[in-house]
Amino acid sequence: MKRTNTATWLEKYNRWQIKVQKDGQRRTFTCSTPGRTGQRKCHAKADAWLDDNIADSNARVNSLFADYLKTLQETTSKSNWVKIQSFGKNWILPAIGTRKICDVTEQHLQSIINKGYAKGLSKKTLTNLKATITSFFKYCRKRKATTLLPEDISIPKGACSAHKQILQPEYLYKLFHSDITTWRGKPIVDPLIYAYRFQVLTGLRPGELLGLRWKDIRGNEVFVSQSINVYNEITTGKNENAIRHFFMSETATVVLQHQRQISHTERIFGDTDPQKYRKSWQRYCRANDIPQITPYEMRHTFVSIAKNLSEGQIKPIVGHSQNMDTFGTYGHEVNGELQKTAQQLNALFLEILEG
Structure with a gap:
């Protein structure tokens, strides 16, 4: 069935509206998107309902x-x-x-x-x-069960982001100058100390960190292609931007060299799963009087330390997307820019770590 009328803009209600009829049943469709885009969306809703192919509309x-x-x-x-x-x-x-x-x-x-x-x-x-x-x-x-296209539902403006903590400089200094944790009440060298340090130096997600293999390291370049989720499953990562590569800073390279001396597994930081990693990090924080931030907040720490650099430099490292802006849509890698970012990151961390 074809629609013969068009949607009209209701100024009082600030929305488009169209009324259509099929088989004796009358329906009203609206869209609050202004301009011709909103009118087209309103028409699309009505046209979809008028389509006779809806076959499962009574399903619960x-x-x-x-x-x-x-x-x-x-x-x-x-x-x-x-x-x-x-x-x-x-x-x-x-x-x-x-x-x-x-x-x-x-x-x-x-x-x-x-x-x-x-x-x-x-x-x-x-x-x-x-x-x-x-x-x-x-x-x-x-499934042809409905024509409802809920593009107008919205998040209330008063919704607040969850509070995140980061490692402030004094605690970053501790992280890079103490490798001691406790196990059953006794001090030991933390077997994951280089994992903590590498994560905060690179901004990797915890699952990405634990999924890294030695074959993913080529010179001082890191290729992120898999992640370990909370169920210890190997995945391709959080989203399409998760698969990426970047150059390590000199400090991160040194940390990885230390890890190589004690690693005997395909995965750089062993077969540790995210839950064990989190518990190990919490023990380390308690042993060194460091605030109990989460492993994911070490990623926030990296971004906070690097915030004086441009978004165009940082987003490719952490695997963040940008929605149709200059950096996200038209920004392409220029030869040498990733190496330059690595050098700048190294200088920022050395300023803190050398006291």
């Missing part, structure tokens, strides 16, 4: 979500689908699980986000919840 959300989760279990890592399973169990299904998919509106989905905000979820967690909702409804559209 909880049944569809179970199928969606099964698909993820077959195609993604456990660390990914477990998070989505948790969002479904704790937030999505309690709100709309018993509803027919055809009865779910964007307001139902926005209410899920709003409830999470009211319960104190961080901005990052709310963003991940929204991404789960969006991905689930994309799956449902592919």
Whole structure:
């Protein structure tokens, strides 16, 4: 069935609106995106509903979500689908699980986000919840169960980012001047001391650090191609930007040389999994009176130390993306710039470590 009318802008409600009818049933579609882009989105919603191919609109959300989760279990890592399973169990299904998919509106989905905000979820967690909702409804559209495209659900502006700590200079100094930890009440040399130091010098994610193999080191260049998740599974990393390469600073190179003298495994820092690494780091912090930051916050420490450098220098090292800006879309590697970054990073750390 073809649409014959067009969406109109309702100034009072600050949104586009279109009403269409099919088989005696009338539906209203809206979009709050201004300009012709919003009008096109509004038309797309109406056109999708008018399409006669919708075949599973009476299915219940909880049944569809179970199928969606099964698909993820077959195609993604456990660390990914477990998070989505948790969002479904704790937030999505309690709100709309018993509803027919055809009865779910964007307001139902926005209410899920709003409830999470009211319960104190961080901005990052709310963003991940929204991404789960969006991905689930994309799956449902592919199943021809709904035409709902929830692009207008939003994170409340008051949502706060979770507080992160870093190692301040005095504690960085301790990290590079003490290799002692405790084991069963006795002082010993920490077998992972060079892992801690290498992570804070390179900004690697904990899983990336533990996934590094000696064959990933070519001269003073590091090639990141795999990661170890919390379930000790080998993955390709957090996202497409996780696979990358960078040049080590001179200080990081020296740390790796020390590790090579004690390493006897394919993976540089042995077969340590993220949970053991975290516990080992916590013991080291207690033994050296260092604040209990997480291994992931050592990545934050790296970025904080290097923040006087440009984003164009740092983002390729830590594997961060940029959304359609000059650096992210048009910035390409120039021969020699990664080596220059390594030299500048080395100078920043030496200033702290030499006192």
